[in-house]
Amino acid sequence: MSTSNTNTTMNFISTNKLTNTRVLLIGGTSGIGFAVARAALEHGASIILSSSKAEKVQSAISRLQQLYPDPSFTSRIAGKAYDLSDQATLETTIVSLLDYATSSSIFPTKGNNEKVLLNHIIYTSGTRPSRIPISPTTTTLTPQLYTQSETLRVLAPLMLGKYAKSYMVDAHTSSLTFTSGVLASKPVPGTTLGAMAGSALGGLVRGLAVELAPIRANVVAPGAVETEIFDALGVEEKEAVKEMFRRGTVLGRVADPGDVAEAYVWCMKDGFVTGEWVGSDGGALLKGSM
Numbered sequence: 001m002s003t004s005n006t007n008t009t010m011n012f013i014s015t016n017k018l019t020n021t022r023v024l025l026i027g028g029t030s031g032i033g034f035a036v037a038r039a040a041l042e043h044g045a046s047i048i049l050s051s052s053k054a055e056k057v058q059s060a061i062s063r064l065q066q067l068y069p070d071p072s073f074t075s076r077i078a079g080k081a082y083d084l085s086d087q088a089t090l091e092t093t094i095v096s097l098l099d100y101a102t103s104s105s106i107f108p109t110k111g112n113n114e115k116v117l118l119n120h121i122i123y124t125s126g127t128r129p130s131r132i133p134i135s136p137t138t139t140t141l142t143p144q145l146y147t148q149s150e151t152l153r154v155l156a157p158l159m160l161g162k163y164a165k166s167y168m169v170d171a172h173t174s175s176l177t178f179t180s181g182v183l184a185s186k187p188v189p190g191t192t193l194g195a196m197a198g199s200a201l202g203g204l205v206r207g208l209a210v211e212l213a214p215i216r217a218n219v220v221a222p223g224a225v226e227t228e229i230f231d232a233l234g235v236e237e238k239e240a241v242k243e244m245f246r247r248g249t250v251l252g253r254v255a256d257p258g259d260v261a262e263a264y265v266w267c268m269k270d271g272f273v274t275g276e277w278v279g280s281d282g283g284a285l286l287k288g289s290m
């Protein structure tokens with residue numbers, strides 16, 4: 001990595017901030033999380049990818065190895081599957097994931113077998129929420145549905161906060177960054193459950209910012225981003241959804257994952273940002289109805 005070697009020998013105040021850090025990206029195997037993984041790798045971090053499917057973790061690692069074939073990059077990529085959707089096993093799964101992500105053996109090191117604490121956790125795990133109208137005729141809308149839908153979006157981040165002090169470097173240079181969405185601030189019909197979950201993350205990071213200091217906690221709220229999350233839609237429906245989102249921004253576009261990834265990079269690098277709700281939404285809040 002010739003440019004990085006040059007950078008690390010010089011006193012660059014911005015580009016070296018993630019060099020030699022350890023970053024866990026939960027949901028880093030596709031979409032926004034994958035773009036953040038690329039950015040962290042380019043900034044010199046050692047990255048650990050996780051999501052629920054082993055084949056998706058392996059595929060993401062292979063893609064990164066092809067994109068960055070030099071051993072100075074490939075030696076800094078690791079990953080393992082953990083499914084965070086089951087509330088009954090969530091806490092033990094989070095602890096297993098954190099044990100894995102802090103083990104010294106996942107990257108080539110000359111050191112001992114002591115655990116290596118994390119510097120940053122990026123959380124982008126999620127699935128495309130179904131539209132649930134708030135109506136007496138919506139039979140699927142039950143108290144159980146709410147807790148089930150919160151597991152991946154809210155309870156997993158809460159459990160990460162619970163164990164942060166045991167698995168992260170206790171410094172202002174460390175951070176947790178979670179993911180909400182613009183619909184939390186500007187819901188459309190059928191997205192109330194998603195808006196509730198997304199808004200809960202705002203309260204979570206404000207609480208964690210106070211309780212975990214100096215470790216920082218923030219949440220990014222993206223607008224529409226073209227990722228694999230829309231793959232289940234047919235071509236025509238996907239285009240119609242994208243057009244609706246384009247019309248709902250002042251920029252008239254849907255984001256690339258690499259756009260929004262910068263918000264996460266900022267949350268990692270700015271040692272003074274904590275408890276913040278960070279929008280990257282093309283100005284959606286300034287626009288009329290979607």
Ligand SMILES: NC(=O)c1ccc[n+]([C@@H]2O[C@H](COP(=O)([O-])OP(=O)(O)OC[C@H]3O[C@@H](n4cnc5c(N)ncnc54)[C@H](OP(=O)(O)O)[C@@H]3O)[C@@H](O)[C@H]2O)c1
Binds near residue numbers: 031
């Ligand atoms: N794209 C957008 O327009 C947009 C806008 C606002 C907010 N968001 C939110 O941003 C987050 C990331 O979105 P994205 O577009 O990047 O989606 P994506 O490309 O589908 O990525 C979602 C990630 O979550 C992982 N995941 C899903 N179920 C999981 C589970 N049970 N346990 C652990 N990991 C799991 C997926 O991998 P596996 O399948 O292997 O588990 C994948 O790595 C989501 O929460 C989404 O709701 C997206």
